[in-house]
Amino acid sequence: MNPSIDAPVVEEIPLLSLRGVRAAYGNIDVLHGVDLDVPKGTVVALLGPNGAGKSTTLKVACGLMAAKAGKVLVAGRDVTGVRAEELARRGLVTIPEGKGVFPNLTVRENLIVATYGGQKLADIEEVAYGRFPRLKERRQQVAGTMSGGEQQMLAMARGLASNPAILLLDELSMGLAPLVVEELYGVVAQIAQSGISILVIEQFARTVLGVADIAAIMLNGRVRAIGSPDEIEEELSSAYLGG
Amino acid sequence: MNEQPDRVAEFTAEIESMKLKAGGAEGEKRLLLLGVLAVGAGIVLAVIGGVQVVNAETLMDQQAYLATGAFLGIALMVAGAALFVRYSLARYLRFWMVRLVFESRANADRIVDAIERASGPR
Ligand SMILES: Nc1ncnc2c1ncn2[C@@H]1O[C@H](COP(=O)(O)OP(=O)(O)OP(=O)(O)O)[C@@H](O)[C@H]1O
Ligand SMILES: [Mg+2]
Numbered sequence: 001m002n003p004s005i006d007a008p009v010v011e012e013i014p015l016l017s018l019r020g021v022r023a024a025y026g027n028i029d030v031l032h033g034v035d036l037d038v039p040k041g042t043v044v045a046l047l048g049p050n051g052a053g054k055s056t057t058l059k060v061a062c063g064l065m066a067a068k069a070g071k072v073l074v075a076g077r078d079v080t081g082v083r084a085e086e087l088a089r090r091g092l093v094t095i096p097e098g099k100g101v102f103p104n105l106t107v108r109e110n111l112i113v114a115t116y117g118g119q120k121l122a123d124i125e126e127v128a129y130g131r132f133p134r135l136k137e138r139r140q141q142v143a144g145t146m147s148g149g150e151q152q153m154l155a156m157a158r159g160l161a162s163n164p165a166i167l168l169l170d171e172l173s174m175g176l177a178p179l180v181v182e183e184l185y186g187v188v189a190q191i192a193q194s195g196i197s198i199l200v201i202e203q204f205a206r207t208v209l210g211v212a213d214i215a216a217i218m219l220n221g222r223v224r225a226i227g228s229p230d231e232i233e234e235e236l237s238s239a240y241l242g243g
Numbered sequence: 244m245n246e247q248p249d250r251v252a253e254f255t256a257e258i259e260s261m262k263l264k265a266g267g268a269e270g271e272k273r274l275l276l277l278g279v280l281a282v283g284a285g286i287v288l289a290v291i292g293g294v295q296v297v298n299a300e301t302l303m304d305q306q307a308y309l310a311t312g313a314f315l316g317i318a319l320m321v322a323g324a325a326l327f328v329r330y331s332l333a334r335y336l337r338f339w340m341v342r343l344v345f346e347s348r349a350n351a352d353r354i355v356d357a358i359e360r361a362s363g364p365r
Contacts, residue, residue, distance in 0.1 A: 016357070040251055075255040082261070090257040091250070104351035144355035165254035196249065 013076035014039045015166050015197045016061060018091070021070035023053075030056045032221040033070065036199075038166065043188065043198045045208040045229070046219050047217035047236070054201045055097055057169050057218070058170050061199070062094040063087045074166075085177035089117065097174065100155035103144025107135055108155055110143050114161040116196055128157035149180035156187065167191065169200045173207065185211050275330040281323025289316030 014037040023031040030053045037046045048054050059065035061072060063084035072080050074092060088094070101110050111124050129136035132153040138146060141155055152172060159167060169188070173181040189211045192198050202208045209215060215232035217225045225235050292312015299305040 015254070077258050077261070079258070079261075086261065090261065102351075103348065103355055108348040134245040142355075144351055145359075163250065165250050197251075 014073075015075055016199065017073045018057070018061060018073040021057070021060055021072065022068045023056055023065060024068050025056075028132055029068075030221050031060070031067075034060075034218075034221070034223055036216060036223055036226075038197050038199050041192070041195050041197055042213040043192045043200065043211055045212035045215040045232075046199065046201045046218055046223075047203070047215060047232070049203060051087070052218045053221040054203075054218055055170055055229065056221075058094065058096075058168050058199070058201055062092060064094070066242045079131075088162065091163065092168070093162055093164035093166070094168040095155050095159045095170065095172075098238040100158070101143045101151050103151075104142065106140050106142055107146075107154055108139045110158060111161065114158045117162045119161060119163070124157075124161040127160055128154075131190070132157055147180075149176050149184065152176065152180075152184060152189075156184070160191070164196055167196055167198045169198065171201055171203065173202060178207070181207050188225065246298030272330075278323045278326030278328075278330065281319050281326065283323075285316045285318070285323055287316070288319060289313050292316055327356055 009121065016038040018034050018036045020162065021031055021034040021184065022029065034053070034057055036044070036057070037151060046054055056065065060067050063072070063079065063086070065083050066081060067073060069136055070080075071078055079087060080121065084094075102113060105113065108125075111128055112121060114124055115121050125139075129139075135153055135157060143151060146154070156169075156172075172184050172188070176184070185207050188200065192211070200212070209229040209232065213227050215227065215229045216223050217232060217235060224234060227235075289312065292308055295308035295312055296305050299308055301355070
């Protein structure tokens with residue numbers, strides 16, 4: 001289980017992998033043995049209906065929630081039980097469901113908060129405005145008054161500020177118009193091209209599948225199918241979308 | 244942005260070099276308990292010291308008992324109480340902070356919402 005550091009095999013170790021992860025809220029079991037790998041430099045899409053346990057999987061993966069059983073491996077190392085901040089500081093960055101921004105601060109102030117990790121504001125702004133030119137126009141606007149899509153962009157910009165190696169995204173598309181979602185996924189694709197591994201969680205599949213390298217379907221706390229986006233798309237239309 | 248292979252190597256190295264403690268909260272609990280024990284021991288020492296001082300015949304004896312019993316006991320109590328407060332507050336404040344952040348966020352959302360509604364449909 002514990003590969004040596006200097007072995008060339010390092011190339012094959014997934015950056016993030018869950019092994020038989022079980023998790024519960026109180027005594028209600030939500031995850032019943034989840035296995036999932038995010039290999040280096042890939043985009044993995046985890047799809048599933050409401051309450052399937054997608055967000056819970058993400059919380060366990062980033063260390064926010066402790067697994068009841070099973071393991072979380074990051075870069076081949078067992079990090080089960082390591083605190084989320086520890087992992088985040090090293091490059092496992094999560095952008096949670098909903099608005100991951102401070103609504104009462106301006107765009108720029110939100111980016112200032114991101115300097116907490118030790119980066120320079122100028123660098124953060126460069127990356128943020130480079131990826132999302134629209135944020136530049138709105139840098140003095142209070143974040144809470146921006147459109148949902150713009151807020152999501154800001155949340156992503158803040159995530160990128162900490163120079164992630166792995167990015168975990170929970171329901172980017174929540175409450176957004178299809179056009180905006182497409183724009184966001186365009187950026188996700190760009191980010192992936194720069195070599196960052198990404199795990200995206202979505203309920204509705206279409207847009208993500210265009211960006212993903214690997215897709216998985218989650219149902220009732222288990223990964224039911226995993227494969228190429230095409231295979232999963234077929235599976236989806238025959239299975240839970242009922243058409 | 245294109246030094247990403249390095250970033251992955253760097254990340255792997257950092258994860259590799261990470262010190263894994265068996266749960267930070269565990270040590271906290273131990274120090275909390277130590278604090279409680281120190282306070283207990285301090286009280287016992289102080290009481291014993293007090294009794295000895297009362298029963299001592301000479302001023303010299305009284306002073307000696309004061310030093311070993313009362314003062315040491317009080318010092319232990321203070322140190323123990325400090326430990327206790329430090330580690331029980333740490334836990335409490337952590338939750339409290341999260342709660343505050345969460346509430347101020349919810350509040351800001353509400354205000355933004357109200358302003359938007361008040362300014363009419365756009
Ligand atoms: N904090 C919590 N306390 C108790 N139960 C919870 C909590 N969070 C989630 N659950 C339950 O765990 C199950 C899985 O939730 P989870 O949020 O992982 O689903 P999801 O797949 O992300 O769904 P969605 O697409 O709606 O976000 C649900 O049945 C939910 O009710
Ligand atoms: Mg969710």
